[in-house]
Amino acid sequence: QVQLVESGGGLVQPGGSLRLSCAASGSIFSVNVMGWYRQFPGKQRELVATMTSAGSTNYADSVKGRFTISRDKAKNTYLQMNSLKPEDTAVYYCNLKVIDREYWGQGTQVTVSS
Numbered sequence: 624q625v626q627l628v629e630s631g632g633g634l635v636q637p638g639g640s641l642r643l644s645c646a647a648s649g650s651i652f653s654v655n656v657m658g659w660y661r662q663f664p665g666k667q668r669e670l671v672a673t674m675t676s677a678g679s680t681n682y683a684d685s686v687k688g689r690f691t692i693s694r695d696k697a698k699n700t701y702l703q704m705n706s707l708k709p710e711d712t713a714v715y716y717c718n719l720k721v722i723d724r725e726y727w728g729q730g731t732q733v734t735v736s737s
Contacts, residue, residue, distance in 0.1 A: 625649035625726045627717045632731030639735070640705045645717030645728055647698040656720040657700040659692065661713035662730075668716060672702060686711075707735045 631643040643659065658673030658681075672682045672692040680692055691703040700717065712735050717728035 625651060625719065625721075625724075627719060627726055627728035629715065629717045629728040629731040632715060632733045634734045634736065635707055636737050637707060637709055637735055639707050640703070641707065641733060643702040643704070643715055643717075643731060643733075645700045645702075647700070647717075647719060651698060651719065652721045654721075657694060658718045658720075659700075659702045660716045660718055661711075661733075662716065663713050671715070673718075674700065704733070707733075709735045711735050 626648045628646045629643060631641060633641060635641050654676050656673050656675050659671040660668045661671050662668045670683050671686055672680065672690055674680045674692045674694055689706045694700045711733060713733060714730040715733050716730045719726040
């Protein structure tokens with residue numbers, strides 16, 4: 624059974640930084656896409672950033688130049704968030720896509736406020 628566990632959310636002032644981590648466990652096919660999505664109150668989840676197992680990345684326009692996604696060989700993925708803005712406040716979810724299956728973490732709250 625694949626499980627994703629996020630950590631690293633919290634409260635930060637505008638202009639600050641946070642690093643989210645996602646630890647994946649279980650049997651995961653080597654060809655996959657890991658990513659981060661976020662959800663604002665009353666809205667659908669939206670893509671933040673994804674990274675394939677081959678290293679290709681994709682970012683939402685709203686976070687380009689501020690957020691960086693990365694992965695390591697231990698099935699973990701990270702989201703470095705710099706220059707945070709109040710409009711980045713949301714619940715952030717880790718996502719894994721493998722062939723025809725999709726998995727989600729439980730989410731971690733990020734709040735950007737002074």
